[in-house]
Amino acid sequence: MSPRPAPDLDRRRYRITRTARDLVESEGWSAVTMRRLASELGVTQPVLYSAFPAGREALLDAVAVSGFEAIAEALEAVEPEALARMHAYLDFAAERTHLYEAMFSLPSGLQFGTGGGPEPLQRAFAALRNAFPGPDSVRTEVAWATLHGLATLRIHGRLPASSASARLHLAHRMLTQLPENDSRGGGIDDG
Amino acid sequence: MSPRPAPDLDRRRYRITRTARDLVESEGWSAVTMRRLASELGVTQPVLYSAFPAGREALLDAVAVSGFEAIAEALEAVEPEALARMHAYLDFAAERTHLYEAMFSLPSGLQFGTGGGPEPLQRAFAALRNAFPGPDSVRTEVAWATLHGLATLRIHGRLPASSASARLHLAHRMLTQLPENDSRGGGIDDG
DNA sequence: AACGTTCTCTAACAACGCTAGCATTGCTGT
DNA sequence: ACAGCAATGCTAGCGTTGTTAGAGAACGTT
Secondary structure: OOOOOOOOHHHHHHHHHHHHHHHHHHOOHOOOHHHHHHHHOOOOHHHHHHHHHOOOOHHHHHHHHHHHHHHHHHHHHOOOOOOHHHHHHHHHHHHHHHHHHHHHOOOOOOOOOOOOOHHHHHHHHHHHHOOOOOOOOEEEEEEEHHHHHHHHHHHOOOOHHOOOHHHHHHHHHHHHHOOOOOOOOOOOOOO | OOOOOOHHHHHHHHHHHHHHHHHHHHHHHHHHHHHHHHHHHOHHHHHHHHHHHHHHHHHHHHHHHHHHHHHHHHHHHHOOOHHHHHHHHHHHHOOOHHHHHHOOOOOOOOOOOOOOOOOOHHHHHHHHOOOOOOOOOOHHHHHHHHHHHHHHHHHHOOOOOOHHHHHHHHHHHHHHHOOOOOOOOOOOOOO
16 A cells, blocks of 8 residues: 655754745745755755645745744743844844745735634744733734835835834834823724 | 937936835735836836836835825824824725835835924924924924834734723823933943 | 947847656556 | 565756847937
């Protein structure tokens, strides 16, 4: 019934993902081609497709999830306080630029928030949520959006680096020194 | 000395950029290839390189700048008040998803803020700045980051659509109902 | 009308993601 | 131990991509 042992696809996926992550961090996304990746692993291209039948995009998704694992760890490494975790978040984005890009710009989309999504995403979201206690997740969602905006605009050089610290502190004040909201904004009418 | 008239490169650049923008909005970025673009314009690929010697990336930058022109108009179209312009910003990002992506994700980077950069970028930034009056640009920068984060995360389906309105109103409160800051946060030590 | 310069097109290159088909591998049953 | 078999991995190729060199056409000048 099984004349030849099936390869350990989980382990293979892990190895490929790790190599892709190393490659993207050291040489950028343009270096992450299927050929280069196979060559780096000492195998040929079709092997990659045995681990990721959906192709390159699925592989990139795996790298992204791996990135969420890393940022979850980075956030959990500091005390569950707003400013500390905000700083950790922005540091992560600044130091691991290409990986951060993969987590947001490239993949097709995996949902955050209270709902589903892969476990590392929920972990990362929870790590931020713990730093912004409150009855609902809205503040955390806005905090994430603000951090993501700051990170992205900084990565792409959109904002002057000189006022980076001022921006972080203002964002921190905004997100913490504001009383709870009671005006029910509804949730049906969105653009 | 000039046996044949040089083509009007400015006009050519404009035409190419407009076609690329239409194409990206109707069929997404995967459709914007040099061949397809040339075919759409009734010319061949080398003509595109005469207008954009730096290649495809420069062309995408031009599309991005054109997008900033469009978002500047969208912001200027509503009254210079915070909530209205925030709404206009998010509507623009939601309705012209692919174009918005080009403006931030893809290009190499053109600086915002008070400093230089192409004129449309400064116009768009000024349109937002007028909605957030204050002594410096920091609040506007954070506002832009927050809006950009909300827009991006929404585009990629990262945040549940149900609480979109609640997020907008919280962000608006954060950015407006907070007194001016006097703690000099410095600007040297950034990550 | 012929020239000369400049532009534009044809054609091709290298590299990309991806896939069909063949050779190889390693277990199984006698 | 030896042959059979099924799933593996590799070789080779297809169709595209961005980009570029060299041939051909077009136009103003003389």
